Amino acid sequence: MGAGHHHQLYLPGASAVHRLPPQCKLLAVFAFAVVVVATPRERFWAFGLYALLLAAVAWAARVPPGHVLRRMAIELPFVLFAFLIPVIGLGERTTVLGLSLSVPGLWAAWNILAKATLGVVASILLAATTEPRVILLGAQRLRVPSLLVQIAMFMLRYLDVILDEMRRMRVARESRGFEARDVRQLPAVARSAGALFIRSYERGERVHLAMLSRGYSGRMPMLGEVSASAAQWGVALLLPVSALAVLGLSL
Amino acid sequence: MNSPNDVNSLEVSRLAYAYPDGTQALFGVDLTIGRGERVALLGPNGAGKTTLVMHLNGILTAGHGTVTVGGTPVRKDTLKEVRRRVGLVFQDPDDQLFMPTVRDDVAFGPANMGLTGEELERAVKGALDRVGMLEAIDRPPHHLSFGQRRRVAVATVLAMEPEILVLDEPSSNLDPAARRELAEILRSLDVTVLMVTHDLPYALELCERSLILSGGVIAADGPTRELLADTELLAAHRLELPYGFAVPAPAEPA
Ligand SMILES: Nc1ncnc2c1ncn2[C@@H]1O[C@H](COP(=O)(O)OP(=O)(O)O)[C@@H](O)[C@H]1O
Ligand SMILES: [Mg+2]
Numbered sequence: 001m002g003a004g005h006h007h008q009l010y011l012p013g014a015s016a017v018h019r020l021p022p023q024c025k026l027l028a029v030f031a032f033a034v035v036v037v038a039t040p041r042e043r044f045w046a047f048g049l050y051a052l053l054l055a056a057v058a059w060a061a062r063v064p065p066g067h068v069l070r071r072m073a074i075e076l077p078f079v080l081f082a083f084l085i086p087v088i089g090l091g092e093r094t095t096v097l098g099l100s101l102s103v104p105g106l107w108a109a110w111n112i113l114a115k116a117t118l119g120v121v122a123s124i125l126l127a128a129t130t131e132p133r134v135i136l137l138g139a140q141r142l143r144v145p146s147l148l149v150q151i152a153m154f155m156l157r158y159l160d161v162i163l164d165e166m167r168r169m170r171v172a173r174e175s176r177g178f179e180a181r182d183v184r185q186l187p188a189v190a191r192s193a194g195a196l197f198i199r200s201y202e203r204g205e206r207v208h209l210a211m212l213s214r215g216y217s218g219r220m221p222m223l224g225e226v227s228a229s230a231a232q233w234g235v236a237l238l239l240p241v242s243a244l245a246v247l248g249l250s251l
Numbered sequence: 252m253n254s255p256n257d258v259n260s261l262e263v264s265r266l267a268y269a270y271p272d273g274t275q276a277l278f279g280v281d282l283t284i285g286r287g288e289r290v291a292l293l294g295p296n297g298a299g300k301t302t303l304v305m306h307l308n309g310i311l312t313a314g315h316g317t318v319t320v321g322g323t324p325v326r327k328d329t330l331k332e333v334r335r336r337v338g339l340v341f342q343d344p345d346d347q348l349f350m351p352t353v354r355d356d357v358a359f360g361p362a363n364m365g366l367t368g369e370e371l372e373r374a375v376k377g378a379l380d381r382v383g384m385l386e387a388i389d390r391p392p393h394h395l396s397f398g399q400r401r402r403v404a405v406a407t408v409l410a411m412e413p414e415i416l417v418l419d420e421p422s423s424n425l426d427p428a429a430r431r432e433l434a435e436i437l438r439s440l441d442v443t444v445l446m447v448t449h450d451l452p453y454a455l456e457l458c459e460r461s462l463i464l465s466g467g468v469i470a471a472d473g474p475t476r477e478l479l480a481d482t483e484l485l486a487a488h489r490l491e492l493p494y495g496f497a498v499p500a501p502a503e504p505a
Contacts, residue, residue, distance in 0.1 A: 133351035156351045160393045206346040213308055213339045214360035214407065215331065221362030223355050223371075 009071065009127035016235070017061035017129045021228035022138025024236030029126045031240035033119045035247050041111040043250040047118070053242055054121050063128045068121055075120045082109040132156050137226050146219045153220070154207075162200060169196065258322045260284050260415040260443035261307065266316035267467075268302060276302040278467035279316065284415065289437070289444040291454035291475060294464035295489035300447045303464065304419055307445075308337040321414040335364055338408030338442075340418045344400035348392040353384070353403050356392065360411040378410035379403070382436050398429025402436060415443040422450045451479055451492050463488050 017025075032050075039046050058068060089105020126135070133156065140149050169192050178188060261284040268277040276299040284290050294300050305311040306318050309330045318325040325333050341347045350356040354375060361374040379385045382402040392400055401421065408416060421437070422430050434457055437444060448454055454461055454475055461478050463471040465488040471478055478484060480500040485491065492498065 133355060136351075153351060154349065157349055157392070161345055203346060206341065206343070207349045209305075209310055210339075210341050210347045210349065211359075212310060213334055213337075213341075214411065215334050215363030216359075217331075217363070221359065222367070223350075223358050223362055 010131050011063055011067060011128040013062055015061045017057060020232055020236050021226050022130050022134045023141040024228050024232050025126050025130055026138045026142060028236040028239045029122045032122055032243050035240055035243040036115050036118045039247050041107060046246050046250040047114045049246045050118050050243055053239060057125055057239060061125060061129045063125060067128060068124050071124050072120055075116060078112060078116050082112045085109045141226055150220055165196060165199060260286050260321055262319040264317045266306060266313055266318060268311060268314045276467055280469055282462055282469055284443060284445060286443055289458045291458040291461040292445060292447045292464055293449060293454060293461055293490060298464045299467045300464055301419060304417055304447055307417055308334050308339055335411055336414040338411060338413030338416045340404050340408055342419045342423060344404040347404040347407060348400060352389055352391055354388045357407050357410050360407060374410045378406040381409055382406045398425050401433060413442060415445060417445045419447045421446060422448060422453045452496060455479055
């Protein structure tokens with residue numbers, strides 16, 4: 001119990017953004033990301049305006065900046081990578097704070113950082129205003145292949161179950177005096193991973209039987225009505241359409 | 252639901268089954284369960300209880316013999332109908348509850364049957380209400396206690412209005428309070444129940460009649476109290492009452 005509360009992305013609320021149907025928000029975030037990626041990296045002010053658009057969405061959704069910032073940690077590996085590029089990059093060089101950096105490398109780093117950050121923030125806002133299962137309903141509505149939706153649905157349901165199983169196996173290992181200190185103990189850990197895989201596989205078979213028993217015939221039934229009105233589509237697409245306008249101005 | 256008792260809920264006749272690897276699990280099982288009965292299926296580990304249960308809704312198909320549910324024979328072309336009529340509750344609720352929320356999980360069966368909108372919502376709420384879990388409707392299953400998950404698992408099949416409810420080891424892993432709550436729920440239901448268990452006191456508490464499955468055949472069939480008072484019969488089939496528990500033979504006045 002209790003597992004899974006700390007990595008919560010969803011922030012319950014009743015704002016206009018929360019109330020939009022999930023398929024509208026999904027498509028809006030996707031279209032926004034496409035526009036961002038298509039923007040030439042030299043147009044600094046365009047990226048600034050995109051950030052302002054997201055800030056407006058966050059304000060409308062009553063999502064505090066702290067909530068978004070803390071969850072941006074998932075971007076950290078990209079940030080580190082981006083910092084490396086100018087250092088190891090080739091071509092024309094420039095000196096910043098006594099450090100010799102590659103100019104094309106700097107551009108590449110900026111390009112990755114700016115676009116990834118905007119995409120990550122947009123996704124965090126989507127997840128903060130839409131429950132995970134509702135996102136999946138939206139994906140189903142958008143005709144995302146049923147198999148993908150089902151896989152995501154099972155991950156959502158069983159992630160905590162599997163994490164619990166891992167924790168129990170670790171406790172069992174350690175209560176018998178095992179400590180993972182150096183590589184010689186890797187085989188024991190690998191055996192645990194194998195056992196975990198088998199357990200998960202067997203669970204998959206049993207879940208499949210349980211699904212068959214309740215009339216499953218290969219596709220998920222449509223659960224919950226999530227139809228969207230033209231007005232709701234209009235509101236949701238405000239984000240990518242504004243971004244597109246910015247892009248148009250910048251070209 | 253309480254239609255005339257002209258059709259039996261379940262009829263199994265000379266059912267035999269061998270697993271693909273050659274293990275013969277069932278050697279000719281015969282049993283009949285009438286409408287509204289609550290029957291316990293007792294048997295030691297490896298007796299073939301789970302194998303038998305898997306035949307009741309066509310997950311396994313009979314190598315030999317027949318299974319009939321509420322008058323409908325279990326065949327390839329009747330699978331859909333049969334799965335609606337047999338509500339199977341698996342032993343581990345984490346296997347039974349595979350959707351992200353309780354609501355979606357209970358809705359899964361009826362939605363597969365074609366229910367939508369208001370009708371679906373009514374089926375979901377009705378089933379959760381019958382097991383006393385209506386307030387958990389929007390919660391994810393892994394935030395519930397084990398006993399609560401088992402109750403929701405019962406609701407997932409009740410929502411399909413089954414002809415017969417089949418439970419595999421319903422009392423396993425429950426603490427005494429959860430065990431009692433589940434017993435109260437099962438007693439309050441107005442459906443035929445087949446309960447697979449080796450928890451003999453639970454069988455005595457809930458079921459008038461018991462069957463003993465042993466070595467792939469029905470070895471005994473009678474009032475639970477009589478079977479449990481027959482220590483020789485129990486010992487012959489590796490069944491034991493818990494320490495300190497005794498059922499007085501029904502013939503002698505207590
Ligand atoms: N998938 C399988 N493949 C081969 N043999 C099996 C399989 N499942 C069960 N068995 C065997 O069939 C017999 C009956 O098993 P089962 O129905 O699970 O018993 P119970 O549920 O009463 O403990 C046992 O001997 C068991 O080893
Ligand atoms: Mg079993």
